[in-house]
Amino acid sequence: MPDGNGAGRRSLGRVRFMGVLLVLLSLIPAAACYVVFSWWLPSDANRYRDYRAAEPCSARDIEQEQTDCLSSWRLTVEKTVNSGKTYKATLTDQDSWRGTVSFRDPGPLLEGLKSGDQVTDTAWRRDTVVLLKDGVRQNTSEAPRDEVQMNAAVGMIAGLVAAQLFVFGAVRLVRPRGREPFTWSPYGKRLLVTIAAVCFGVGLSAVWIGIPWWSVPAASTPIVLCTAVVTHHRLHRTTTSP
Structure with missing residues (x-):
């Protein structure tokens, strides 16, 4: 006769082991969150x-090979790629140098470039950051952008996912018999989607509006927490109703 107590x-x-595993896994996104806010952003x-x-670089800066200033060079377009999600231009000085620069989108300059066109290349810290032709300029993919709000968004996703894993793991350790609704389906899945969205x-809204990066954690944290509480209340009421 099987031992029911032993199986229980x-x-x-197993439930407690999964709880320990979830708590340990929460350290990974927590570390990622720390790296984002302490270094990347x-x-x-x-x-x-x-x-x-x-x-702009002076003659002396160029002679000393300084890279923190803006240097300009006249280059020739050898070929361009403007298809799908690939936006590139191959440039040459018609002597010995040849390089390829990438863009995030085709306009306003790349879509009109053709082989043989002369462009002004602006470089900063050894990267081409801007191309210019006939007054039309376009930033390359290497041009620094004031979009640290998205860095903050990535950091918040990592931090909130770490909190979710920790809470789900702690519930399994504290009350392994009554861990509902702290399970992957449906609560965990819904919460993860909510965090990302x-x-x-x-x-993205902060980037478009131009508000500071700290507005991202200030706004996203209460929204996610309120959604988590409301969803938990609804699921708990569903599971406990006759």
Whole structure:
């Protein structure tokens, strides 16, 4: 005759083991959140600030091979790629140098470029940041942008996912028999989708409006928490109703 108590203990042991695993896994996105806010976001903000403060290189700067200033070169377009999601231009000085620059989109300059066109290449810290032709300019993919709000959005996703994993794991350790509704389906899945949608939505809105990066955690955190509480209340009421 099977030992029901023994099977029950093994089942609770598996639940607690999963709780420990979830708590340990929460350390990974927590570390990612720390890296975003302590290094990646400040680094991008400082890089954009330095770029905005950069001035054209003097003859002495060029002679000393300084890279924190803006240097300009006349180059020739060898070929362009403007199809699908690939936007590139291959440039040459018609002597020995040849390189390829990428763009985020085709306009306003790339879509009109053709082989043999002369363009002005602006470089900063050894990267081509702007191309110019007949007064029309376009930033390359290497040009620093004031979009650290999206860095904050990524950091908030990592931080909130870490909190979700920790809470789900802690519930399994504290009350392994009554862990509902802290399970993957449907509560965990809904919460994960909410975290991603809210953080990216707030981050994109902050970029478009031009408000500071700290508005992303300030707005996304209460929205996610309120949604989590409301969803938990509804699911708990559903599971406990006769």
